[in-house]
Amino acid sequence: MKKFDPMESMAAARHEFGEHGGVNMCIEASSTFTVMEADAMPPLFEGTTGPREGCYLYGRHFNPTVWGLGRQLAAMEGTEAGYATASGMGAITATLFQLCGGGDHAVVSRTIYGGTFAFLTNFIPVRTNISVSFVDIGDLDQVEAAFTERTKMLYVETMSNPILMIPNLPRLAEIAHRHGAKLVVDNTFCPMIVSPAVHGADIVIHSLTKFIGGGSDIIGGAICGPFGFIHDLMDVNTGVLMLLGPTMDPHVAFHLSLRLPHLAVRMKEHCRRAQIFADRLAELGVPVIYPGLPDHPQHELLPTIANEGYGMGGMFGIDLGETDRAYRFMENLQNEQRFGYIAVSLGYFDTLMSCSATSTSSELSEEDLKKAGITPGLVRFSIGITGSLEQRWEQFVSALKSVGILEGARSV
Numbered sequence: 001m002k003k004f005d006p007m008e009s010m011a012a013a014r015h016e017f018g019e020h021g022g023v024n025m026c027i028e029a030s031s032t033f034t035v036m037e038a039d040a041m042p043p044l045f046e047g048t049t050g051p052r053e054g055c056y057l058y059g060r061h062f063n064p065t066v067w068g069l070g071r072q073l074a075a076m077e078g079t080e081a082g083y084a085t086a087s088g089m090g091a092i093t094a095t096l097f098q099l100c101g102g103g104d105h106a107v108v109s110r111t112i113y114g115g116t117f118a119f120l121t122n123f124i125p126v127r128t129n130i131s132v133s134f135v136d137i138g139d140l141d142q143v144e145a146a147f148t149e150r151t152k153m154l155y156v157e158t159m160s161n162p163i164l165m166i167p168n169l170p171r172l173a174e175i176a177h178r179h180g181a182k183l184v185v186d187n188t189f190c191p192m193i194v195s196p197a198v199h200g201a202d203i204v205i206h207s208l209t210k211f212i213g214g215g216s217d218i219i220g221g222a223i224c225g226p227f228g229f230i231h232d233l234m235d236v237n238t239g240v241l242m243l244l245g246p247t248m249d250p251h252v253a254f255h256l257s258l259r260l261p262h263l264a265v266r267m268k269e270h271c272r273r274a275q276i277f278a279d280r281l282a283e284l285g286v287p288v289i290y291p292g293l294p295d296h297p298q299h300e301l302l303p304t305i306a307n308e309g310y311g312m313g314g315m316f317g318i319d320l321g322e323t324d325r326a327y328r329f330m331e332n333l334q335n336e337q338r339f340g341y342i343a344v345s346l347g348y349f350d351t352l353m354s355c356s357a358t359s360t361s362s363e364l365s366e367e368d369l370k371k372a373g374i375t376p377g378l379v380r381f382s383i384g385i386t387g388s389l390e391q392r393w394e395q396f397v398s399a400l401k402s403v404g405i406l407e408g409a410r411s412v
C-alpha cells in the first residue's frame, strides 16, 4: 500500500479558486449569512445543511474561509474534516469537553505541554466532575490499567514537550478503542513529520501558533477528525465550539492558509539542522535529547510512524547541569552571539530557546518534573532556519565555551 504523504494530500486540497478566479481563496469577512429562501434557515439550525452543502449561518458557527483552512489541515492530517480555533488551548479544551461529560474520565500522558497540564490538574478537577489519570505513556501496561468504564479519551502528544518522548500510536489506539475511548493526539511538534490519524488517532489537534504559523505572529489552533465530530462541535444546541465560542477569525485563517504550501520545505530544513546540531553535540559529549540520535529511547519507534523524507523533528534539548548555567548560556546565545531568542513557544523561523523547568513546564511540581524527566538545566531549542548552518554552529560553540562546557563536556 502506498504510504500517506501529507504534501501530496495538501496539494490536492489547496488547489482551489478565489471568488474572482484569484489563485488564493477569498476572505469571507461576514459575521452573518443570508439565505435566498426563508425555509433554507431551519435546516442550518438543525445541522442537516452546512458548509459541505455550501450553506452558512453565522460566523461563530462555520465561516467559509475558516472552513477552507480546516479542509487544508484535514488533508494534511489525512482526516475527513477539520476546523480552526482561536488558539491551541481552544482546540484542546473544546475537544476534552466535547468528549467528556460529568462523571467521565480521561487518561493523559504525564509529559505534555504545561498549559494543558495546568488545565487538567488545576481547572478540570476543581470546576468539573471529569476525572483525569496521568500515566507514563511509554508503559503500556500502566496506560491500560488506568482505563475505567467511564474513560472517554486517551490524550498524548506526538513528541512530548519538552523531553521529546514518542508514543507508540498504533498500540495506544488499539488500547483506547478496545475500551471504547478516543485517541486524541496533539501533533503540534510534528506537522508533516507524523500523521497520527494514519496510525489510529481519532482526533488530531494543533497549536497553529508554532511550526504551522512559522512566524511567531499568530495565535491559532485546529481540530482534525471525522466529519461527525467536527459537525458535533458546531451543533447550535450542544456543540462546545459553538457554545464556548473560541472560533478563529477568517482574516487569520486566510493568512495561515498561505503558510501551509511551504510548511513541508520549512519542516525539512528545521529537521535537517536539528539533526546536524544533535549529531555534533553528541560527538562533543554534550548531553543532548533528540529522537534522531541512536541513544534516544524511541529512536527506532519514530521511523515506524513518521512520514518519509521529513526527518526526526525540529526540536532538541541539552542539559547544562544547573539552572544558572543554562541561563548564562542562553543569555550568551541571545545577547552576544545573536543566535536566537530566549522565548517560549516553538516553530519560529529563528531559533527559540527556554529553560523548560522554569518556563513552559513550570506548572509542574518538583516531583512531577522529576517524574517527567525534566532536569533543572534542560534547555529546549526550537532550531531556526535563518542564517547559514555553519554560522549558527560557530555561534553555538562559542556560547558553549563561554560557560565552560567544551573543556569539560563529558563531565557536564
Ligand code: PLP
Binding pocket: 087, 088, 089, 090, 113, 115, 157, 161, 186, 188, 189, 206, 207, 208, 209, 219, 220, 221, 345
Ligand atoms: N500544545 C503544545 C504542544 C504546545 O506547546 C502549546 C503551546 O506552547 C499548546 C498546545 C497551546 O497552544 P496555544 O498557545 O496556541 O494555545
